[in-house]
Amino acid sequence: xxxxxxxxxxxxxxxxxxGAPYGNLHSTHxxxxxxxxxxxxLATRARCKVDGLAVDDEQVDxxxxxxxxxxxxxxxxxxxxxxxxxxxxxxxxGLHFSLPRHQYDGLRERGIIPKILVALAVDSEFDNWMKLxxxxxxxxxxxxxxxxxxxPEISGESTxxxxxxxxxxxxxxxxxxxxxxxxGGKP
Amino acid sequence: MSADVPGTSARSYxxxxxxxxxxxxxxxxxxxxxxxxxxxxxxxxWARDDESASLLLPYDQTLRDYRRRFREATDTLTAVTGLESxxxxxxxxxxxxxxxxxxADQSTSDGxxxxxxxxxxxxxxxxxxxxxxxxxxxxxxxxxxxxxxLVTNFMRDDVRxxxxxxxxxxxxxxxxxxxxxxxxxxEWEKRITTGSDSLSEGRRDDDEELTSFPxxxxxxxxxxxxxxxxxxxxxxxxxxxxDAVTAGVTAQMLEAVQDMSSIExxxxxxxxxxxxxxxPIAADMPTRVLLDREESKTAGSYxxxxxxxxxxxxxxxxxxxxxxxxxxxxxxxxxxxxxVVGKRRRRVKVPLSGEEYRRAIxxxxxxxxxxxxxxxxxxxxxxxxxxxxxITDFTAPPEGSATNTDDA
Numbered sequence: 001x002x003x004x005x006x007x008x009x010x011x012x013x014x015x016x017x018x019g020a021p022y023g024n025l026h027s028t029h030x031x032x033x034x035x036x037x038x039x040x041x042l043a044t045r046a047r048c049k050v051d052g053l054a055v056d057d058e059q060v061d062x063x064x065x066x067x068x069x070x071x072x073x074x075x076x077x078x079x080x081x082x083x084x085x086x087x088x089x090x091x092x093x094g095l096h097f098s099l100p101r102h103q104y105d106g107l108r109e110r111g112i113i114p115k116i117l118v119a120l121a122v123d124s125e126f127d128n129w130m131k132l133x134x135x136x137x138x139x140x141x142x143x144x145x146x147x148x149x150x151x152p153e154i155s156g157e158s159t160x161x162x163x164x165x166x167x168x169x170x171x172x173x174x175x176x177x178x179x180x181x182x183x184g185g186k187p
Numbered sequence: 188m189s190a191d192v193p194g195t196s197a198r199s200y201x202x203x204x205x206x207x208x209x210x211x212x213x214x215x216x217x218x219x220x221x222x223x224x225x226x227x228x229x230x231x232x233w234a235r236d237d238e239s240a241s242l243l244l245p246y247d248q249t250l251r252d253y254r255r256r257f258r259e260a261t262d263t264l265t266a267v268t269g270l271e272s273x274x275x276x277x278x279x280x281x282x283x284x285x286x287x288x289x290x291a292d293q294s295t296s297d298g299x300x301x302x303x304x305x306x307x308x309x310x311x312x313x314x315x316x317x318x319x320x321x322x323x324x325x326x327x328x329x330x331x332x333x334x335x336x337l338v339t340n341f342m343r344d345d346v347r348x349x350x351x352x353x354x355x356x357x358x359x360x361x362x363x364x365x366x367x368x369x370x371x372x373x374e375w376e377k378r379i380t381t382g383s384d385s386l387s388e389g390r391r392d393d394d395e396e397l398t399s400f401p402x403x404x405x406x407x408x409x410x411x412x413x414x415x416x417x418x419x420x421x422x423x424x425x426x427x428x429x430d431a432v433t434a435g436v437t438a439q440m441l442e443a444v445q446d447m448s449s450i451e452x453x454x455x456x457x458x459x460x461x462x463x464x465x466x467p468i469a470a471d472m473p474t475r476v477l478l479d480r481e482e483s484k485t486a487g488s489y490x491x492x493x494x495x496x497x498x499x500x501x502x503x504x505x506x507x508x509x510x511x512x513x514x515x516x517x518x519x520x521x522x523x524x525x526x527v528v529g530k531r532r533r534r535v536k537v538p539l540s541g542e543e544y545r546r547a548i549x550x551x552x553x554x555x556x557x558x559x560x561x562x563x564x565x566x567x568x569x570x571x572x573x574x575x576x577x578i579t580d581f582t583a584p585p586e587g588s589a590t591n592t593d594d595a
Contacts, residue, residue: 051259052255052258052259060252060255063255070266071239071240071241071263071266071267072240072241073232073241073242073243073259073263075243079252079255106251109250109251110250110251111250111251111252112229112230112243112245112250112252112256113252113256115251115252
């Protein structure tokens with residue numbers, strides 16, 4: 001089958017070997033759910049707690065806490081807004097992510113706990129996101145982060161944020177970031 | 188979590204609109220939590236005194252993460268108390284206000300009751316409160332007629348109706364000293380704004396040892412309703428009526444109970460009290476009174492006995508001097524006596540001339556009971572004796588030891 005006649009990755013029907021159809025979650029929600037799973041996996045590897053998954057407000061998807069003693073507040077935490085894109089956004093200097101002004105302004109509003117934006121770049125072909133076998137589940141994608149609390153005001157209707165190539169969102173960077181916050185610093 | 192009712196402004200419980208940082212902090216302060224950190228205008232960090240839990244409570248609603256942080260705080264309280272949504276909100280309010288819940292235990296259709304029956308219940312509760320306030324000012328069997336300003340002020344400024352709760356039909360009444368609450372809130376706002384914990388939490392005047400009027404009224408209501416219940420089991424004689432009047436029962440209370448109980452299908456009036464932690468409460472104060480339909484009918488048969496009962500004013504208090512207060516250079520002074528007036532426990536301020544004041548000092552030194560005679564005056568936050576009160580007796584101390592009364 002030629003590329004021209006291949007249905008879009010989101011329109012293609014998928015079935016199990018037994019013929020049962022896959023779900024029909026919208027592409028936007030699929031990306032959202034995947035990015036949460038991605039960050040959740042990294043936080044788990046860092047032995048950090050992921051809070052507030054069920055809550056969808058203030059442009060925060062999850063709160064990641066280093067200390068997870070039940071019923072005890074810890075200041076070592078960061079609010080995370082997740083974005084997932086299959087566009088070609090990774091350049092040499094990092095990930096370039098466009099945001100409309102209202103979203104940008106919402107992300108940089110002052111809060112008690114520091115906030116970062118994590119953008120996850122994934123392949124345009126959905127079937128390539130994940131590799132599953134009896135031995136493993138491999139999540140594919142490249143995530144970058146940027147602190148949002150000190151971002152400048154903008155005048156235009158949109159902006160493109162550069163999430164630097166040095167800010168790979170991985171286990172070490174997450175743990176280092178939480179350590180800086182614990183010391184009273186910024187992410 | 189809340190649900191708006193389509194096409195209206197009505198909604199279900201919403202923690203962000205039905206609770207405030209101020210009310211949560213009052214609750215924490217009164218239930219064994221201590222503030223460890225205060226960041227001016229932003230948040231406070233609180234920990235339980237037994238170190239079993241801690242939380243961050245946000246103050247500034249303009250902060251991006253106010254709702255998320257507030258929800259985390261209430262989630263912690265839910266885990267600590269085992270209460271959630273409306274039940275937690277009521278617990279938080281009840282820390283600083285006395286709460287009276289009247290539940291009409293009756294069969295309902297789809298959770299509803301006839302509108303006119305609801306009106307009777309509301310009217311009945313109003314009568315219970317007004318009558319309890321009036322008999323607190325001046326104990327008597329019938330409180331018919333014009334009410335003192337203290338009563339009308341109480342009903343206007345100190346009593347509020349909370350959200351109705353599910354569970355048949357429940358009326359929620361909240362009572363607290365409105366002026367005192369406003370003062371406390373003002374103090375709190377100053378503390379949050381300045382970031383200083385050094386401001387006083389106490390009352391602003393010298394009445395701190397006296398029980399607030401709303402607390403006295405709610406105590407009268409509770410003991411009166413309990414006594415109403417007991418009336419149905421006691422032999423009918425004048426002593427029974429006397430005791431009931433002393434406890435706070437009035438003809439109007441009995442009429443209200445009778446009227447509410449006559450609602451068709453009603454099985455019982457189920458009444459509960461939650462006592463604010465701002466003031467101490469007598470250990471024997473009831474937290475629940477259940478009046479079934481038949482008991483209410485029996486209590487109603489006492490109404491005539493109450494309307495014919497003559498008014499008796501007590502004018503003597505016997506008790507212990509628990510506080511002495513005299514200005515520098517003055518001979519005269521003022522004492523606080525914790526004692527009994529008739530069968531009622533009271534704390535009363537008594538202004539005394541020099542000689543009488545010295546005798547009161549002696550009674551205090553020796554921990555001996557003492558009695559004062561005079562005219563009682565009801566003030567917003569407690570009882571006083573008018574000028575001219577006199578000591579009528581030093582009661583002989585019990586053999587071998589001094590006598591002390593418990594705190595009211």
